[in-house]
Amino acid sequence: MRHTTPEIEIRHLRYFIAATDAGSFRKAAAALGVQESSVSRRIRDVEDQIGASLFVRHSGGINLTMAGQRFLHRAVMPWTTFGTGLQKWLPSDGRKVDISRLDCFRPFPPDFCQPCFEHMTQDMDQFT
Template identity: 50%
Template sequence: MELRHLRYFVAVADALSFTAAAERLGVSQPPLSQQIRDLEAELGTPLFWRTSRSVALTPAGAAFLPRARAVLAQVEEAAAEARAVGAGRTGTLDLGLTGSILAGPLGRMIRLFGERYPGVLVRLHEMPPGEQPAALHAHRTDLGFLRHPPDDPSLRAVRAWPEAVGVALPAGHRLASHAEIALSDLAGEAFVSLRLRDSRFATHLHEACLAAGFAPRMVQQVVESASLVSLVAAGLGVALVPDSVGALPRPGIVYRPLAAPAPVADVFALYRAPASAVTENFLALMRDGLAPCDAAA
């Protein structure tokens, strides 16, 4: 028994006419009649009473009809679901990120994505940048968001949005009155920093200090950028932080931009290739909304 047998049977049962059913199906009547006879032979019972003037369902046909309709409906539902998944209109999207990333445009992009694709469940997974490649390889996440992506040829990176770096100072700091601060002006300061072993971005900032002519004096290292401002507010040191973090209101903190040349805090979207349709849809929305530039992973 094949699906066409069920479709032909339901068409004849609806029309109670082989001629009308054939026209509706776009087939000639003899093959249609043969398919119904084949179905009846397989079932071992007639499904229709036929006369020269009328067609009617037998009791067996009447009993078979709702089951045939249900099977066809389930097949169509399964096909619609497969098409939706294939087009990325339904499913799940798992995003790996650090909490500070949400201070930028990502939250808005998640909201816009949810409005455009309400059938997709977006799940956020906070994790250090160093754990994100492993999460992608293990299929625990579909997209990772981090600064300074790893050199991994099996992953792709797209710049999600550009971001500058500034300096967070305790209120009353000697440089707080400056409109902008040269990185070299921070020589000799106590620094609170992201943990170097966990963050390529922290390494980038450390190397920028070395290029400016000094080795930063690290007094504390933490995992999250948001934790840095708390330490700065407590007067433990200064911190180089992305604009999105520095822009968050915090008592006891003064945020100033860095004078050029300065390090950057561009955020990258990292993903496996080939990407799923859901992932591709998010990347497309991100490109439309943020006009990023492609970058090699």
């Protein structure tokens, strides 16, 4: 049986951001409420997928490599910016927004965007 590297999912990005912010896989795992091995495995999945190490691992924690810095700015930051923009778009009167009515733009297919919308809005009270 041939082993294939999983595609990068929103969960991978969440774990990467948490690890970057926390400076260690252990602290990221605690913040996410998961096992440290889960964070480590998801990070390794991304590294396998892109063919580069994202972090330098050392006894005191982790630091981004140059590849990790590029990944942060090219892959993660656009979604963070999109989420921030989405929050600014919310109605100021507290009305709820049905995320199933949000549309996706090219080149992203709807089956990619809808889970992204759901993930980005899960902590926002104004989305249903």
